[in-house]
Every structure is written in C-alpha cells, then in structure tokens.
Amino acid sequence: MSNTSIKSIKPLGFPWQTQDPFLFCVHHEDDYPKGNDVMGPAASLAGRQIGQDFAPNKENWRMYHGEQVPGFPAHPHRGFETVTVVTKGLVDHSDSLGAAGRFGFGDVQWMTAGKGVQHCEMFPLISKDKENPLELFQIWLNLPKANKMAAPYFAMLWAETIPKFIFTDERGKTTQVNVIAGKMENTQPPKPAPDSWAADETHEVAIWTIKMQPGAQWTLPGASALVNRSLYFYEGNSVQIADRNFVSHQAVELHADRPTILANGNTESSFLLLQGKPINEPVVQHGPFVMNSQIEIQQAITEYQRTEFGGWPWPSYEHVHPREKSRFARYPDGREEIKTL
Numbered sequence: 001m002s003n004t005s006i007k008s009i010k011p012l013g014f015p016w017q018t019q020d021p022f023l024f025c026v027h028h029e030d031d032y033p034k035g036n037d038v039m040g041p042a043a044s045l046a047g048r049q050i051g052q053d054f055a056p057n058k059e060n061w062r063m064y065h066g067e068q069v070p071g072f073p074a075h076p077h078r079g080f081e082t083v084t085v086v087t088k089g090l091v092d093h094s095d096s097l098g099a100a101g102r103f104g105f106g107d108v109q110w111m112t113a114g115k116g117v118q119h120c121e122m123f124p125l126i127s128k129d130k131e132n133p134l135e136l137f138q139i140w141l142n143l144p145k146a147n148k149m150a151a152p153y154f155a156m157l158w159a160e161t162i163p164k165f166i167f168t169d170e171r172g173k174t175t176q177v178n179v180i181a182g183k184m185e186n187t188q189p190p191k192p193a194p195d196s197w198a199a200d201e202t203h204e205v206a207i208w209t210i211k212m213q214p215g216a217q218w219t220l221p222g223a224s225a226l227v228n229r230s231l232y233f234y235e236g237n238s239v240q241i242a243d244r245n246f247v248s249h250q251a252v253e254l255h256a257d258r259p260t261i262l263a264n265g266n267t268e269s270s271f272l273l274l275q276g277k278p279i280n281e282p283v284v285q286h287g288p289f290v291m292n293s294q295i296e297i298q299q300a301i302t303e304y305q306r307t308e309f310g311g312w313p314w315p316s317y318e319h320v321h322p323r324e325k326s327r328f329a330r331y332p333d334g335r336e337e338i339k340t341l
Helices: 294-310
Strands: 006-011 024-032 071-077 081-087 090-095 101-103 107-113 117-120 132-142 154-156 164-168 174-180 207-213 217-220 228-235 239-241 245-246 251-255 262-266 270-278 284-286 289-291 327-330 336-339
Touching: 024 228, 024 270, 071 294, 090 107, 101 107, 101 154, 101 284, 107 262, 117 294, 132 217, 132 270, 154 164, 154 289, 207 262, 228 239, 284 294, 289 294
Parallel strands: none
Antiparallel strands: 006 251, 024 132, 071 117, 081 107, 081 132, 090 101, 090 117, 101 327, 107 154, 164 174, 174 207, 207 270, 217 262, 228 251, 228 270, 239 245, 239 262, 284 289, 327 336
16 A cells, blocks of 8 residues: 555546535636726626636636626525635625625635525625736535534634634744634634534534645644545645645645645645545535435425525625625624624
8 A cells, every 4th residue: 555645636627526525616716807886897798608607718707697796696505505715805695594794805604505595696896996806715515414404504704713823844934724614733713603514523624725835844634534635736836745746736635644744836835625524425416406315306496496495685686785895794683793894
C-alpha cells in the first residue's frame, strides 16, 4: 500500500464533485460591471444565456436565472442544506418564511431546507461607479433520512465572528484557515444548524477555507479513517500536496487519517476543504429536491405544487433589498442583525 495520503485526483469541473455527506459544490466567480439604477449590470444583455445555472460564459460574468439582476430568483428546496460562503461581493436572500438578508465579503449563510422552503439568491450590483466582482461557494450538504423533514432553519455566520486558525511556519510564512465548520486544533467553529449532519461532532464534518502565503508550509492534521476528505486547490500557481506537484487547479481526495503536508509555491494559494463521515443512505435527487426514494421526490413535487412551501411574501421573485441597505439578517421570528458594509 502506498504511504501517500492522496486517494485520487479530479479536475475542477462545474459544479465541483464532492463526496458523501456533501452533494456538490459550486464555485461562482463573476467580474460584474458597474451597476445600473435597479442594481443590475450597466451593460447590454444581448446574446447572454439567461436561464442557465452553470453555463460557461466567455464574457466573464453571468446573469444565471435573473432577468434584471444576476442570480437565482425564487426556487424551492427540500431534504438538504445549503452553506453559502461569499468571499467577494454581495448576496441578497429572501425566503418563504419571511426571512431576509444581505451578506458578503467573508460572510457565510447556513440554511437547512428540511421539509421545504422557497428562497431567492440575487447578486445586487450596488456600486454604480466601480465594478462589482463576486465570488462565492455554495455547498450542498445532505441531511440524513431522520432529519430530511426537519423545520427549515436560517442562520448567518458573519465574517467578523468566523474563527481564524493561523499557523506560522519556521520561515515565518503563514497559513490561515477560516473555520466555518469542524474544529481546527483548539479553534472552535460557530455552532452548526441544529438538525445538520454537522451538529454531531462525531461525524467530523469540516468546511474550511485555507489561504497560504507564497512559500508557506503546513501539515493538514489527520481525522478518522471513515471520513471522506476532499481538498480543492482553486487559486494559485503551484502547490505540493503530499509530495506531489500541482500546477493546475484540481480536486484531491485524501485519506483523512493520514496527515498531509502542503507546501505552497511562489504565489498565494487558496483551497476549500470539505470532509465528513458519510451518511451512507440512498440519494435520489430531482433538481432542488434531495430525498431517499423516487416516491418521496414525487411527494415533494406534489406538496410544492399545492402549498408552494408557504408561498412567496415578496413583491418580486428576484427580490433585492434597497441599495443603501447594509449587511443584515432578518429572521422569521422578527429578530434582526445589522452589520456595516
């Protein structure tokens, strides 16, 4: 048996392939232009493929399903969770529970769809006098059968409150880990959603974003042998992972119980790590519904057609908040949190 911690290597497709308990991860990176009066792009939409989730776009930005503002107008989910990590730009959230938010610049939204929720995720281009770059990861984390019909839940993990683990190597080069889920040594993450697979620490779910200075070295600590671990190298020129050189962006599946040495090249590099013990249940997916059987999928479709998972309380299916609004979260119980932009 090889001593390397590398199990397999895959290209970074669109979306990124993940391992159980995750369903997939999408990396959105769009160089949006200046905004117009309705917070859409101050540019022609002629010839653009509106209505495409993942269409590659040589113009460097996409409208996705938005007609005026880029993003994803109201759509339903059932049976899993979305964890949305925004590193650049802003996302406006509105949902069928009456919850709303504007988040970005390092914030993370954790939403348990559970038995069913509608939400829209729009990308408001609030700056009229400069470009509006956006980068985010949306991670789909499965729910076990016992929790698929849990009550929907929505939480904001603000950038200011997400713990950072910083390691300085013997040459003074640093590696920073943003600990979104799953503790890193003594650095504890925010409390996960109550019905999440991540809520049980024995499942060893981790979501970490990792940034390494040029020339930095760091050893990714081991976890249990049962854990599925994927490391996504998505930004940087080169890195050595477990003595193997990478010069292009790759997804690397690792033996979680073996520590992995990361030796960065001559530019800053960025990674996303996803890990967790597998749920090991059947996965039947139909678009935005993820259940354990085809019968349950049909039940989800029928119920959504009948109830719209609570309807839509907002004036538009691609609702955005006022331009001058700061980062905020308003929860279904009326509680509100406000942050500066």
